[in-house]
Amino acid sequence: MTTSPEQGFRRSRGLDVLALACLVLIGASLRPAASSLGPVLSEVKDGFSLAEWQTGLLTALPGLVFAICGIIAVPVLKRLGLFAALAMSAAFIVAGVGLRAVVTEWVAFALLTVLALAGMSIGNVILPVYVKSRFPHRPTLGATTFTVSLGLGSMLPSLFTAPLAEQFGGWRVGLGFWVVLPFSALITWSVLRSLKSVPVLSGQAAEPGGERVEAPTRRAVFTSPKARYMAIFFGLQSANAYVQFGWLPQIYRDAGLDPFLAGIMLTIVTFGGLPGGFLAPQIIVRNIAPRAFLVSFGVSAVIGYTGLLLSPATVPWLWAVLLGYGGFAFPAALALITSRTREVSVTASTSAFVQSTGYVLAALCPLAVGGLLGLSGGWQVPLWFMVIISALMAITGWLSAGPGNVDDELAPTSGHGGTGEAK
The missing domain is CATH 1.20.1250.20 (MFS general substrate transporter like domains)
Incomplete structure (x- = not known):
């Protein structure tokens, strides 16, 4: 990757607004798979007849998956590039959040939760790279938009998952509703790419604890x-x-x-x-x-x-x-x-x-x-x-x-x- 990330993508006022919209949607997608579960955890426990250790495992998964999958994020970025890496992150979240709301077996629910959390973990690590490369001259705007979006992604599901579940027929609707965020992010991100406004990072990123390829x-x-x-x-x-x-x-x-x-x-x-x-x-x-x-x-x-x-x-x-x-x-x-x-x-x-x-x-x-x-x-x-x-x-x-x-x-x-x- 180059130290001049502003090169290699198209810019205009409209494209910058769309790039910010991508940042908001991707950032807001990096929390709901975790923050939406707590408000309906009791209903999920009853729905799958879970033992205490199974419920405890579900609550422990975010920290564990974030710790493990954060390590692979930069190799993924190096191999796939910025667009494909963040697209994969959003796709994992879409699949995990959407499908776990309809499965009938607890093991499948847990595995799909892991898939969504893996996508969130990869996005957690790579999205600061997007902020750094897409908004090199507006670092405060990029950093603020990123962190506020994460906050919204944590707060909104914690507030609205239970009311949605109560109003529309159960915890599956409450959990599944939040697929709208990563799905919208994936579409908007693809549009930004089609308009050639996603940074193309030259060279290769450093692996965690490793050395840069272009500067050994x-x-x-x-x-x-x-x-x-x-x-x-x-x-x-x-x-x-x-x-x-x-x-x-x-x-x-x-x-x-x-x-x-x-x-x-x-x-x-x-x-x-x-x-x-x-x-x-x-x-x-x-x-x-x-x-x-x-x-x-x-x-x-x-x-x-x-x-x-x-x-x-x-x-x-x-x-x-x-x-x-x-x-x-x-x-x-x-x-x-x-x-x-x-x-x-x-x-x-x-x-x-x-x-x-x-x-x-x-x-x-x-x-x-x-x-x-x-x-x-x-x-x-x-x-x-x-x-x-x-x-x-x-x-x-x-x-x-x-x-x-x-x-x-x-x-x-x-x-x-x-x-x-x-x-």
């Missing part, structure tokens, strides 16, 4: 301290999100809130993804005191968990708001990938390394919380554990957002870290 002297991405800090930061913020999605309502219910109010608290937390999607990329890309802001996300989460420890039912909305602000770390972590890399190939390899490594932490942390809850018999120990996780998130956020970029740290002459300013 470039060091492996995991040797970059900044890339490692970004991976840990991404994993810790994802761990926060997974714990909140899985356990926060139960924490509030055990503190005395009724189920409805406990659900409202989680809604407050997840709603933070929208303003976070707008603001965090602006902070990172425009370099507006990024270290201070990333630290503030971790500090806010520390205070939120401490509030849940000391007085969860007194001002429950305050702790939810603080945790929601801490969730701004997710769009910030994604914006770091594009703003702390220069070449498109380095963006690709860094995206794969950061996300695949980070999701391993994200998958393990909710399991650790469940284990600590079982061993201790209460929420004190698990919540102290999350306080520590959030404090580490603040520290790695400070390290990740410092000056310099991954490209310089991978160059043979910059073995002790880059000296260039981040862009």
Whole structure:
């Protein structure tokens, strides 16, 4: 891939709008297969007569699949190219989301969920490459559109899947409805390609942990301290999100809130993804005191968990708001990938390394919380554990957002870290 990605595709105002529409639709497609399941999980469990371990496996699949399939995304990009790789991602999501809504066997449902999650995982890694290559002169616009679209893809299914299921005859309709997003994305993406407005990346991307084909002297991405800090930061913020999605309502219910109010608290937390999607990329890309802001996300989460420890039912909305602000770390972590890399190939390899490594932490942390809850018999120990996780998130956020970029740290002459300013 070339460092001049603006070459090789047609541009005009209309084509740029269509390219943004593609970004919105593909980005919004990368979450519903996971976020639509929770609201109707009880109905799915009853529909397939699932045991507890089967239900638990379904809830654990996103983190596991994201961790595994993120590794193959860059080799897929290298072999197929940008258009075909993202088209395959959307097609996997269409097939997985659409077909799992009609199958009658649990194994088929689980396998189709894995297929959809695999498509989402590949898209997670490759879409920042599209942002970097298609909007090289509008990085803030591209990063903001990307993160807001992800937020919408998480929030809308969590809000509307259950009402759709209730209104139109069951959980199958509620889950199957969301095939409209990846299907629309696939059509729009194909139209953009027919108009010759999809970047054609020359050369080959670097594999995660490997070396670039066109620059064999470039060091492996995991040797970059900044890339490692970004991976840990991404994993810790994802761990926060997974714990909140899985356990926060139960924490509030055990503190005395009724189920409805406990659900409202989680809604407050997840709603933070929208303003976070707008603001965090602006902070990172425009370099507006990024270290201070990333630290503030971790500090806010520390205070939120401490509030849940000391007085969860007194001002429950305050702790939810603080945790929601801490969730701004997710769009910030994604914006770091594009703003702390220069070449498109380095963006690709860094995206794969950061996300695949980070999701391993994200998958393990909710399991650790469940284990600590079982061993201790209460929420004190698990919540102290999350306080520590959030404090580490603040520290790695400070390290990740410092000056310099991954490209310089991978160059043979910059073995002790880059000296260039981040862009």
